[in-house]
Amino acid sequence: VREGARITAGLRAAVPLALSPVLFGAAFGVLALDAGMGPVAAIAMSATTFAGSAQFAAASILEDGGGAAAAIAAALLLNARYIPFSLAVAPVFPGRRRRRLLEAQLIVDESWALAGRSGTFEYGILVGAGLVFYVLWVAGTGLGTAVGDLFDAEAIGLDAAFPALFLAVLAPYLRVRRALAAAVVAGGIAFALLPVAPPGVPIVAASVAALLGLRR
């Protein structure tokens, strides 16, 4: 029962952000069609990969005629961040291995960030918010392939809403000196690498900053 209540809290936590997976999902659907992917492949990709930036990268490389290998490499570099995300949140998943494998698929930037908003990860928030984002992301993709772009997400500032969400979730961590140090170093690494490294690499490289957490 308590688990159910927490999942409901997760569903509710996702509501203020619910518009974005629909809009960005539709935008991905449109781009996928332009790239010659076909509606079924576009929806299948949203259902299995469920990670916006990697899907946009793969589809735009295909659209530019960049080839399958380049598309796969770019998408996987972008998604490699999910290894450290997944390690960080691992202890909260209950149940047997197969259930953990399935529920871990609900890890996406926004559900992962919301789940950590109290300073410790909460399983119910991750699963509840993740479910909302997943359903809307797949539905948005289908909508995009069927009716085209809904409206411009940038015009309503959604691209600034995400970093603000991550900053809000980060803020309470910064009261602990070790976490503050890790955040500053990670942010610095990401900033320094953005102009020189391929997309995805700055975030993955920034995970090195977590070594500051090594306890003596």
Added chain:
Amino acid sequence: VTWVVVAAVGAVTIAFKASGPVLLGRRALPPRAAGVVEALAPAMLAALVVTQTVGGDGDLVFDERVLGVAAGGVAIVARAPLVVVIAVAAAAAAVARLL
């Protein structure tokens, strides 16, 4: 070609996302490693803030997002609830784009 990309990216991403809960599970880590995993959350959040605020096309891009995030930061310092922080950031970026 399309389906090769869909299958390969999907399969490996599923493995990435499952790596922690499947391989690590609820096992208690040795304290040194636990400290590193604990520090992953703030480190990754900070990296996301930076890449999503000034990242773009293989370069640093300073545009209306910076203003939006700064406005969100003010809301955070003022202890506004999460919904308000998100709304303030989006509104600030949207208004800045209109000007």
